[in-house]
Amino acid sequence: MSEPSSPDAEPRPAKNSSKSLFRRLTAFMQPNEPVDREGIKAVLEAAHERHVLDAEAYAMISGALDVADQTVADIMVPRSKMDMLDIERPLAEILPEIIETGHSRFPVFEDDRDNIVGILLAKDLLLSINNPSIDLRPLVRPAVFIPETKRLNVLLHDFRVSRNHLAIVVDEHGGISGLVSMEDVLEQIVGEIEDEYDEDAEKTIFQTGTNSWRAMGITEIDVFNETFHTHLPNDDYDTLGGWLAAELGRIPRRGDSINYEGLNITVVGADAKRALWLHIQHNRAAPPAPLNSSD
Structure with missing residues (x-):
């Protein structure tokens, strides 16, 4: 029979305790604990660089911190x-x-x-x-x-x-x-939340009405031009979201809108890095039928 532990013996920490993760995060940082949000972000960034946190966890925790600074x-x-x-x-x-x-x-x-x-x-x-x-x-x-x-x-x-x-x-x-x-x-916090439009990974443009469509920001410019008979330049940009960011001169935000060759393009979904979803509306009386809007 094993001897009972001494009341003065120091208890062993749980293997997967939250303290263990905190030690891993701070072991390679400055001796002083972070005193503000920027200090916490520095710890997180260092943890990400050393692969203690993967990219998704790092983005989520950083997003949670940023939410406290953002307003409606x-x-x-x-x-x-x-x-x-x-x-x-x-x-x-x-x-x-x-x-x-x-x-x-x-x-x-x-x-x-x-x-x-x-x-x-x-x-x-x-x-x-x-x-x-x-x-x-x-x-x-x-x-x-x-x-x-x-x-x-x-x-x-x-x-x-x-x-x-x-x-x-x-x-x-x-x-x-x-x-x-x-x-x-x-x-x-968590990034774009997928909806029913994400079921088909190959399609990036979806018809939502007689004269309206929803397009993903990652839509290739060549696909967009072929679909809507437009002439978006593809020399410097590969995607619709990249072109829009260049046109606006900044990262697109939800509600941003631009008119181009008879189309009204409005951002309906965005995160801190890029436009995710755009609403496309024809200003013409008789819009062309998109080539990839049907299954």
Whole structure:
């Protein structure tokens, strides 16, 4: 039988304890512990360089730190790009818009776009889709309004507590300035969250309506030109996102928009490094049929 350990004996640390990881992260750093966020980032960067943290873990932890410094104004969808529904319009008229945009939640306004009366969940229409004369008012849920200056880490906590997934952003004068979703905040930490458009790895352009498409930022310029009969230069850039960044002179942000050869190209998804998803809308009366928009 083994002898009982002495009460004065020092207990062995657990093999996979969190302290063990911390020691590995700090063993090769300065003798002083980090005292601010920049110091923590320096530890993380050194850990990544020494392969203690892989690229994905490093990006996620760095993103979590950055969220504490960001505000709603940094990532919100601006008012001009918001897809909203008029509560006075019959369901038969707005249903095509709901299907085309593919959103699960819509701000609903009455009389004026600044007068948002609530949020409509697309799933709430499922039981009523066979009744096109239904009144939308009973289906509209209360909207959450937040200021532009709200920090993202605080907003994420509020989303989790309230179980809301969408908030309307107001400026200092109380006017509508945009909207932000829980997914928008999470993407600042974990990167782009894949949706149903990511099922086919080979396709990068998807038709979403009679005259609109959704394109990935990694779409090759040659593919884009062939699809839309455009002439984007491909000498210095390989992808649609790279070309857009050069045109803007900076990293594209959600809501950025540019017109080119009859196309309106709007960023609908972006992270800190690049444009991820773009909405393509033809300004021409009769757009050409994309070559890779069908299966």
